[in-house]
Amino acid sequence: MWRLALRTLTFRWSNCTATFLAMFLGAAIVIGCGGLMETGLRMAADPQRLGGAPVVVTGDQSYGSVALTERHRVDPGLVAVVARAHGVAAAVADVSVAATVLAGGTPLTGKSGSYNHGWAAARLTPYTLTAGASPSVGEVVLDSVLAERSGARPGSVIGIVVKGTTRRYRVSGVAERHGGHHPHAAVFFTDGEARALAGSRIDSIGVVAAPGASVAAVADAVRSAVGDRAEVLTGERRGLAELPGALAGERTVVVLAAVFGSSVVLIVMFGVASTLGLSLQQRAREMALLRAVGATPKQLRRMILSETAVCRWEPCCSPWPPDISRAGCCSGC
Structure with missing residues (x-):
């Protein structure tokens, strides 16, 4: 039946080529969707400002199967539990x-914004003082970028707009960032004032491991301590604590790849099935002739399956070079 199937394809090379192209292009699209899904599954936001903390505790950014784009803050009481x-x-x-930050009453705007943090979190980036001292009540520490743009130095008084309200602060020091990269400038308040401005809630907890302690062991211990009240992140996933919207983007990529890939599979299946069905309808007289000369239904089914298998992996019945016969091409498939 294989030889018969190969010879009968000589007279239906257009159907064979169409089936092959449909399967080939469909497989290429499905492979592309698979790669996109794999990218979504492995996608992670590299830690930037929290790069100095090997373990980060943050709020769960999902509710059931839905990823939340708004930040889920955690209870400040977890700091003592984690410690x-x-x-x-x-x-x-x-x-x-x-x-x-205001400079001469004008907001300092640039390619990125600036954010308020507690001074204790400066060690997570890390930031180190290059001038002045750490802040006390009514004082702030500016990072070197903001200090340069505003012209401020230790002892200067600047205006800072937080939650729509302008407040006056004395600059107690200037901090330089070392290691890693963070796109936003930083303004450091005292820990108490920073937490009060954030509504007495915290975004995340940076965990510094003890000397000689394994990061994996510390992460397991922290998970046991916090339970289901927060999420513990390590490695590249620590960036999700800084960019909560990244989780929603990750799941969107996975869903789109799955939907598009499955749709392509269905379209290819229906297209190939329709092509084969039409081909069989056009060959009703040929099938009847084969049955009349003694072919069994099982042999006919095997012949159809053989033709389909050949068309799936090689369009051998496409137009041939002038010096090669059709029968010779199909015999050599």
Whole structure:
């Protein structure tokens, strides 16, 4: 039946080529969707400002199967719980609230915004003081970028807009960022004032491991301590604590790839089935002749399956070079 199937394809090379192209292009699209899905599954936001914390505790950014784009803040009481976990050297609470520095009454705007943080979180980036001292009540520390743009130095008094209200602060120091990259400038308040401006909630907790402690062991200990009240992130997934919208984007990519890929599979299946069905209808007299000369229904089915298998992997019955016969091409498939 294989030889018969190959020879009968000589007279239906257009159907064979169409079936092959449909399967080939469909497979290419499905492979592309598979790669896109794999990208979505592995997609992670690299830690930027929290790069100095090997373990980060943050709020769960999903509800059931839905990813939340709004930040889910955590209870400040978890800081003490995390600090008591085995292998934890320090647990640092972190908050991020938009804060606009005024220079001469004009907001400093550029390619990126600036955010308010507590001074204790400066060690997570890390930031180090290059001038002045750490802030006290009514004082702030500016990062070097903001200090340069505003012309401020230790002792200067500047205006900062937080939550629509302009407040006056004295600049106690200037901090330089080391290691990593963060697109937003930083304004450091005292920890108490930063938390009050954030509504007495914290965004995340940076965990500093004790010397010699394994990051995996510390992460397991922290998970046991916080339970289901927060999510513990390590490695590349720590960036999700800074960019909560990245999780929603990750799931969107996966869903789109799955929907589009499955739709392509169905379209290809129906297209190939329709092509084969039409081909069989046009060959009713040929099938009847084969049955009349003694072919069994099982042999006819095997012949159809053989033709379909050949068309799926090679369009051998496409137009041939002038010096090669059709029978010779199909015999050599």
